Amino acid sequence: MITQSSSRGAERREISKGEISRPEGLEMTGKISSKLPHSPGRLLEPLLSELSRPGRHGFTLPALDVSARPLEQLVPAAFLRREAAPMPQVSERDLVKHFMRLAHLNFSGETNFYPLGSCTMKYNPKVNEEIAGLPGFARVHPYTPEEGTQGILRLLYELEQLFKEILGMDAVTLQPAAGAHGELTALLMARAYHQAQGRLRRKVVVPDSAHGTNPASAALCGFEVVEVKSNERGRASLKALASAIDEDVAVFMMTNPNTLGLFEQEVREIAELVHKKGGLMYLDGANMNAILGLFRPGDLGFDMVHVNIHKTFSIPHGSGGPGGGPVGVKASLKPFLPSPIVVEQDGAYRLSSSGPRSIGRVRAFFGNTGALVRAYAYIRALGAEGLKRVSEGAILNANYLKALLKGKYPIPVDEPCMHEFVASAKELKATCGVKAMDIAKRLLDYGFYAPTICFPLIVEEALMIEPSETESREVVEAFADALVAILGEAREIPQRVRGAPHRMPVTRLDEVQAAREPNLRWTHSS
Amino acid sequence: MDFTPLTSEDRRLILDRIGVASFDALVEQIAPRVPRADLRLPAPLTEPELLQAASALAAGNITTNNRISFLGAGSYEHFIPSVVRYITSRGEFLTAYTPYQPEASQGTLQAMYEYQSLLCDLTGMDVANASLYDGASALAEACVLALRETERGKLVFAQGVHPEYRQTVETYLRGTQVTLEKIPQKEGISDLTRAESAVDSQTAAVIVQMPNAFGCLEPVERLGALARRHGALFIVVVNPISLGILQAPGSYGADIVVGEGQPLGTDLQFGGPYLGLFACREKYLRKIPGRIVGMTRDTHGRRGFVLTLQTREQHIRRAKATSNICTNEAMMALAAAVYLSALGAEGFQEMARQNVQKSHYCFDRIVKLPGIKPLFSAPFFNEFAVQLPVDPEQVNQRLLKTGFLGGFPLKRWDPELKNGWLLCVTETRSKEQMDRFVAAVGEAI
Numbered sequence: 001m002i003t004q005s006s007s008r009g010a011e012r013r014e015i016s017k018g019e020i021s022r023p024e025g026l027e028m029t030g031k032i033s034s035k036l037p038h039s040p041g042r043l044l045e046p047l048l049s050e051l052s053r054p055g056r057h058g059f060t061l062p063a064l065d066v067s068a069r070p071l072e073q074l075v076p077a078a079f080l081r082r083e084a085a086p087m088p089q090v091s092e093r094d095l096v097k098h099f100m101r102l103a104h105l106n107f108s109g110e111t112n113f114y115p116l117g118s119c120t121m122k123y124n125p126k127v128n129e130e131i132a133g134l135p136g137f138a139r140v141h142p143y144t145p146e147e148g149t150q151g152i153l154r155l156l157y158e159l160e161q162l163f164k165e166i167l168g169m170d171a172v173t174l175q176p177a178a179g180a181h182g183e184l185t186a187l188l189m190a191r192a193y194h195q196a197q198g199r200l201r202r203k204v205v206v207p208d209s210a211h212g213t214n215p216a217s218a219a220l221c222g223f224e225v226v227e228v229k230s231n232e233r234g235r236a237s238l239k240a241l242a243s244a245i246d247e248d249v250a251v252f253m254m255t256n257p258n259t260l261g262l263f264e265q266e267v268r269e270i271a272e273l274v275h276k277k278g279g280l281m282y283l284d285g286a287n288m289n290a291i292l293g294l295f296r297p298g299d300l301g302f303d304m305v306h307v308n309i310h311k312t313f314s315i316p317h318g319s320g321g322p323g324g325g326p327v328g329v330k331a332s333l334k335p336f337l338p339s340p341i342v343v344e345q346d347g348a349y350r351l352s353s354s355g356p357r358s359i360g361r362v363r364a365f366f367g368n369t370g371a372l373v374r375a376y377a378y379i380r381a382l383g384a385e386g387l388k389r390v391s392e393g394a395i396l397n398a399n400y401l402k403a404l405l406k407g408k409y410p411i412p413v414d415e416p417c418m419h420e421f422v423a424s425a426k427e428l429k430a431t432c433g434v435k436a437m438d439i440a441k442r443l444l445d446y447g448f449y450a451p452t453i454c455f456p457l458i459v460e461e462a463l464m465i466e467p468s469e470t471e472s473r474e475v476v477e478a479f480a481d482a483l484v485a486i487l488g489e490a491r492e493i494p495q496r497v498r499g500a501p502h503r504m505p506v507t508r509l510d511e512v513q514a515a516r517e518p519n520l521r522w523t524h525s526s
Numbered sequence: 527m528d529f530t531p532l533t534s535e536d537r538r539l540i541l542d543r544i545g546v547a548s549f550d551a552l553v554e555q556i557a558p559r560v561p562r563a564d565l566r567l568p569a570p571l572t573e574p575e576l577l578q579a580a581s582a583l584a585a586g587n588i589t590t591n592n593r594i595s596f597l598g599a600g601s602y603e604h605f606i607p608s609v610v611r612y613i614t615s616r617g618e619f620l621t622a623y624t625p626y627q628p629e630a631s632q633g634t635l636q637a638m639y640e641y642q643s644l645l646c647d648l649t650g651m652d653v654a655n656a657s658l659y660d661g662a663s664a665l666a667e668a669c670v671l672a673l674r675e676t677e678r679g680k681l682v683f684a685q686g687v688h689p690e691y692r693q694t695v696e697t698y699l700r701g702t703q704v705t706l707e708k709i710p711q712k713e714g715i716s717d718l719t720r721a722e723s724a725v726d727s728q729t730a731a732v733i734v735q736m737p738n739a740f741g742c743l744e745p746v747e748r749l750g751a752l753a754r755r756h757g758a759l760f761i762v763v764v765n766p767i768s769l770g771i772l773q774a775p776g777s778y779g780a781d782i783v784v785g786e787g788q789p790l791g792t793d794l795q796f797g798g799p800y801l802g803l804f805a806c807r808e809k810y811l812r813k814i815p816g817r818i819v820g821m822t823r824d825t826h827g828r829r830g831f832v833l834t835l836q837t838r839e840q841h842i843r844r845a846k847a848t849s850n851i852c853t854n855e856a857m858m859a860l861a862a863a864v865y866l867s868a869l870g871a872e873g874f875q876e877m878a879r880q881n882v883q884k885s886h887y888c889f890d891r892i893v894k895l896p897g898i899k900p901l902f903s904a905p906f907f908n909e910f911a912v913q914l915p916v917d918p919e920q921v922n923q924r925l926l927k928t929g930f931l932g933g934f935p936l937k938r939w940d941p942e943l944k945n946g947w948l949l950c951v952t953e954t955r956s957k958e959q960m961d962r963f964v965a966a967v968g969e970a971i
Contacts, residue, residue, distance in 0.1 A: 043829055044632060048640050048867050058868035059607045064880050065957040066887040071771065071879065074886050075905050079743050081773050086647050089870040092609055099864060102633035103618035110617035112630075123529050124621055127573050135591045136584025142601050142797030143934055145922060148588025152796050155583045165565055177659035177798065178853035180840070188700055216840035216850035220670070222701025225845040263557045294553065296563045310853060314529075316617075319634040320624040320817065320856035321657070322799030338697070360697035364600060364662035364690040364786070365797025377580060381527035383570030392549055393530040399552065400540040416544075416555045444630045449623070455841070472531040473540065499825075504629040506824040514822035514834040518811065520653050521643035 044505050045101045048088040049522045058092040086524055105505045107449050109317065113475050115401075117420045117452035117464025118211065118259055120289045120311035125381065128314065128374040137373050142365040146350045152369065153349035157342040159326075159376045166379070166387065167285075167305055168298025169328030173337045173354075175367040179286060182306030182325030183217035183253075188359045189329065189336040190251045190280050190304065191221060196336075196357060201250035201279070207236045209259045209456040214284060223250060230458055234260040234413040234422075238269055245277050255284040256300065257291070259456040259464065260413055261398060261420035271301025280304060280333075288312040289468070290395060290419035293388035303330045312390075313375035324371040338362050393469025394419035397476050401467050404480035408487055412459050420466035422459050429461050434490040434497045436461040441508065442489070442500035446482040527572060588931060590794065594959050596888075598909050598950025599739070599934035600661070600688050601797060602789045604767065604877075605954055610791040610864045614857050624817070624853075628832040635831035638819040638856065641863040648769045648866075649783040650776020651805035655816040657859040658802030658851060661786030662694035665733070665763055667804065667815040667849055668782045669695050672731035672759040674848075675813060679704050680728045682721070684749070685711040686738025687763060689939045704730075714742035714902025714911065716749060725756050731782075735763035736775070739939070741909030741948065742902055743772075750779035766790050766803065766862075767952075768907045770878025782806040791865030792858045801858035812838060815849030877953055881908035884960070885951035891964045892949070897971055901936075901946050909950045911936060911943075916971055918947040924970040930963055 071080065090098070107114070114121035132138065140152060160172040176182035187204065194201045204218035205226045215225040228244045231237035236254060245252065252274045256264045264270070271281045283297045283305035289312045291297075297305040309315045310323030317323070329337070339358045340351040351366065382390065395418050402411060402421045409423040425436040440450030440463070452464040467476050490497045501507065532540070537549070546552045553562075571579060590603045597603075614620065618633060625631030625638075638656040645654040658664040669681055683692055685708055696706060709721045716734065725732055732753035736744050746762065753760040762775040764785040775783045787801030788794075806814065812835065820834035840847040869877055885908045893900050897915035914921060922932035936946030951960065 045636065047636070047643075048863075049643065057870040057873050058609065059870075059873055061605075061873065061876055061880060061953060062956075064883055066883055066960075068883055069886070071882065074882050075743065075771070075907070078747070079772055079905065081769075081771055084871045084875045085769060085774070087644065087869065087871045087874045088867045089872070090867055092607075092868065095609060095864065095867055096612070098867075099613045099637070100616070102636055103613075103616050104633065105631075105636075106618045106622045106633035107627075107630035108618045109621035109623070114623060116623055119623060121623055125527070125529060127576060129615065131577065131580040131584075134581060134584040135589045136581075136587040138793040138795055139589040139591050139603075140587050140796045141590065141595060141597050141603070141794050141931065143597055143599055144588050144796075144931065145919075145926065148593075148926065148931075149796065151583040151585065151587045155580075162567060165567060168563070177663065177855075178851070180850045180852045181659060181663070184698075184850060188697065191701055212839070212841035212844045212847070213850050213852050215845035216843070216847040219845040219847070220698070220701075220850050263560075265557065268560075293563055293565055295557065295560060296565075299561055299563065308853070316620045317623050317853075318855075318857035319619050319622045319631075319638075319860070321854040322659075322857060323853040324799075325853075359700060361690060361693045362663070362697050363660050363694055363798070364688065364800075365660075368798040370793070370795040370799050373580075377576060380568065380571050380579065381573070381576050384565035384567040386528055386570050387565065387567070389528060389530050393532050395552065395556075396532060396537065396540050396544075396549065399544045403543045403545075416546075416552055418556060440627065441629065444627060449630060450627050469530045469532075473536045501629045505632050506629055506828055506830040507826055509628050509824050509830045509832045510822045511832050511834065514820040514832050515837075518653075518818075518834060519821040520811075520818055520834075521639070521646045 044105060045098065047522055048090065048098065051090050051094055051098060052088040054089055056089045056091050058090055058095045112447060112449050113471060113479055114449040115451045115465045115467050115479060116449065117466040118286050119452065120466060120468055121317065122314060122468040123470035124314050124316040125378065128377045131377045132370050132373045138370065150349055153342050155376055156372060157344050157349055159372055160342065162379050163326055163328055167328040168296030169305065170331040171334040171337060172326055172328045173341065174326045174372055175338050175362055176306065176325035176327060177363055177368050178321065178323045179306055179308040179325040180213040180217055181362060182327045183213055184220060185338055185362050186282055186304045186306060186327045187217055187221040187251060189333055192336040192357065192359050193333055194250050201248055203249045205244050205249055205252045207254065209458050210253060210255060211259065211284060211286060214253045234262050235264055236270060238266045241270060241273060245273055245279060247277050249277060249279040251280045251282050253282045253284060255287055257287050257418040260422045261417040262413060262415065263418055267300050286311060287419060290391055292391040293384060294391045298330065304333060309371055309375040314378040315371045315374050322368055322371055324368045324375065340366060390469050397467040397469060397471060401465060401476050401480055404477065405483060408484050420464060422456065423463045423465065424459055425461035425463060428490050432490045432494040434494050436463050438497045438500060439463060439486055442486045442497045443482060444501040445503045448479055448482055527570060588926065593929060593931040594963065595931040596933050596949045596951065596963060597931050599948055600786060601794055602950065602952060603794060603954055604789050604952050606791050607868045609868050610861050613864045614861045619860055620857065625833060628830065632830060635819050637860050637863055639821060639831050641859045642819060644863055644866050645803060645805050648766055648774065649764065649805045650774030651783050652808035653811055654805035655814050655818050657854040657856060658804050658816055659855060660798060660800040660802045661763065661784065662691040664784040664802030664804045665691045666695045666698035668761045668784045669731060670698065671782065671810060671813050672761060673704060675759065675810060676730040678728050678730040680707060680730060682707050682709060682724045682729050682732045684709045684716045684734040684738065684744065686715065686740055686742065686744060687733055687735045688739040691763065714740045714904040715744050718745060718748055721749060721752055725752050725758060727756055729756055729758040731759040731761050733761045737765060737768055737907040737909065740902060740911050741906040742904035743906060746778045754779060767878055767881060770874045771882065787858060787862050790862035792861050799855055799858060801855050801862060813848050814838065816851045816854055880953040884953065884955055885910060888949065888951045888960045892967060895964065895968045908952055909948060911946050911948045914945045914947050914971060916945065918945060921970045925966055928966045930966055
């Protein structure tokens with residue numbers, strides 16, 4: 001059985017080898033296993049500072065067309081730099097070569113399968129890039145008089161309406177720049193809401209499976225964080241919550257489906273409990289892709305929700321950002337929305353303060369408009385039916401992948417999942433010394449990005465896998481084959497897995513040294 | 527449109543393998559008796575229809591393509607070399623995730639290391655992170671750091687800090703007892719006498735913007751010394767373009783440098799996504815918010831890069847993290863790295879020099895118009911304020927009709943600056959455009 005799987009895996013290796021384009025110069029990393037012709041000291045790509053040669057430049061400004069005056073006459077000498085800032089000096093050709101060679105060292109959503117749990121690495125439609133680049137969106141100054149921004153304001157206003165409908169909420173702010181920023185915004189609103197009712201509530205409750213941003217955002221808002229244990233089915237337990245939810249709880253933050261990809265079946269009962277004690281229900285919408293068009297947070301009892309437009313709404317993740325974290329709220333929280341908001345009157349749009357009880361602004365200017373334009377395009381392209389197909393595809397792919405791995409990798413909570421599920425390498429670690437991290441690294445050799453690992457914290461040696469709706473059945477199967485092949489390797493030649501990756505531009509990197517003796521920038525003397 | 531590849535045949539195969547009769551049956555198992563959504567949304571659009579609809583919304587907007595702009599106030603029009611857009615539109619960067627698997631992300635990691643290095647070189651700071659959301663939220667994070675570092679409860683703000691930045695800080699600190707005190711401006715810059723009385727032993731940080739929101743150059747040496755004397759951190763908000771000719775904040779005692787990195791190769795985009803710059807002294811390294819990339823070696827001794835010092839971050843430290851930030855603005859940081867490298871040492875200096883020369887050319891001419899006088903006497907970089915004889919909003923309305931995007935009406939920030947008008951002149955303005963603008967202003971007042 002295992003041998004068979006391994007041989008299927010070997011075939012897949014051939015396929016995945018073709019999938020990744022290898023830049024020149026990478027032969028030095030060698031093929032597979034330990035016979036690496038390594039070359040200590042050889043560089044994949046020099047730093048810009050190493051490429052720099054005095055006198056080169058990659059861009060020329062037009063000559064100054066006003067008569068130049070001595071700089072010291074315009075700006076007192078005390079303010080002036082004595083030497084030019086040491087920026088790199090490279091030709092445009094060398095600059096492009098440098099960054100393209102760096103580009104080729106990356107896996108990306110476009111070139112590789114990215115089964116990162118809770119990150120929703122779906123395909124990013126190209127038309128959205130074209131739309132966001134239209135000068136009418138890209139080259140508009142944020143302080144342009146409103147008659148000159150009616151198109152943008154209308155788009156933003158319509159986007160708010162679309163989110164209200166999708167989320168089942170009464171009002172939306174588009175201002176937050178990312179999911180965690182949305183959490184911060186919503187929690188500040190919750191604080192203001194409770195204060196307005198003359199009560200100072202100190203606690204925010206989160207399940208132990210929550211994303212790290214939840215407790216971090218709550219702490220930043222000055223709340224005390226209370227963590228509640230999940231039950232044996234990986235879910236928030238009504239029983240455990242009954243004692244944790246008291247009249248000092250401002251907000252219960254929930255992720256639904258949770259980080260195990262499981263729907264919180266008691267969500268409405270939990271909401272009732274929280275509401276009875278005067279608290280607010282918050283949905284971390286990181287996993288919104290699973291319920292898009294299927295369930296609405298507002299119908300499930302949530303009072304506030306953020307969405308990550310760089311996950312659910314197809315904004316490219318940009319190697320880490322930018323994103324966007326719109327927040328939807330029920331009517332009772334509307335007065336506390338950050339300013340400014342878009343208002344419409346007789347077909348004319350303007351930015352307005354959201355009123356005297358607003359929490360204020362959470363950033364400069366309106367928001368990550370360039371990202372919001374892409375989210376708008378995505379929703380308009382898909383419509384209600386298309387959005388439903390998103391969650392359907394995400395759920396089917398995840399359950400299919402889980403079924404393909406059944407009996408191979410333990411799934412701690414083996415129930416029908418939503419868009420993702422969590423497998424565990426706990427057993428492999430005990431029997432072969434192969435950890436979740438090793439499997440992740442070995443997957444890179446097979447041409448697949450790794451799942452999210454070691455999260456959620458409630459599963460030992462977790463592999464959190466989210467295939468997303470934009471991957472084909474063939475890709476999902478190829479990935480399952482790779483995981484099964486790695487299982488065979490782990491049992492037969494565990495050192496191959498423990499030593500992975502073997503076919504990437506670099507082998508495993510010393511993270512301990514990186515943290516112990518931080519080298520965070522180049523220096524010019526060396 | 528539809529980006530899901532599952533065919534009906536795929537669906538059937540998948541459902542068989544899962545062992546359910548239909549998708550609906552599966553959903554009923556997942557979430558029994560939960561009411562389903564029935565979304566009422568506009569009908570889906572094909573790509574041509576979508577482009578048409580979006581183009582219609584884009585068409586009427588006033589842009590820096592269809593107006594000659596003199597508007598800045600925190601968001602700046604600069605020429606962006608094609609190479610910047612090319613590199614940042616590459617899918618290998620654009621569609622990659624946060625580089626949590628370093629072996630598959632060396633491109634992003636090295637680019638971020640280079641960005642951090644460039645930012646340190648620009649600011650004269652020891653360390654920088656790999657970006658925050660924008661200038662305003664970067665300032666809020668800097669304030670949080672200073673409050674934790676000093677365990678004090680007061681922030682002293684120069685009035686010349688962009689009001690939206692100050693408001694953002696106020697929002698971030700709503701859950702605390704921290705007080706904010708203002709150093710009023712005099713002639714556009716911080717009144718040093720008032721600064722002396724505002725800063726005391728309870729002050730966590732003195733916060734100044736350079737050049738400030740009125741365009742003026744602040745007495746940073748003396749404000750920095752004042753902060754140091756009281757054991758407060760000195761936080762400087764910069765316009766990075768100005769650092770082509772202005773002293774690096776590290777040379778006048780800044781502890782933390784933040785700012786809006788948008789001028790370094792990012793489009794105006796109606797205010798975002800922009801780039802939160804954050805750099806500081808090494809002393810605060812383990813208190814920095816956000817991601818940091820470090821250099822290390824692989825098992826064969828080859829140079830490589832990783833996300834490092836992650837024990838500061840929310841995914842490890844949770845409630846005790848230095849910040850809640852996760853997603854950042856990596857693509858804008860990449861744009862900044864490409865932009866600065868394209869310009870190079872000389873080009874970057876020349877860029878800043880042209881900003882100064884052109885803004886002063888424009889200033890000299892505009893204050894010769896009858897009825898217009900300088901609002902402040904302090905030296906400036908690429909922005910300056912004048913006093914108009916009439917309401918600037920009206921002047922802007924008239925200018926829009928003649929092809930110009932006028933300056934920022936300062937009364938929106940401070941009612942006392944009633945007819946104050948903040949003009950920005952970057953390298954993108956030609957002499958001929960400025961001459962026409964001055965003539966148009968002469969007619970509009």
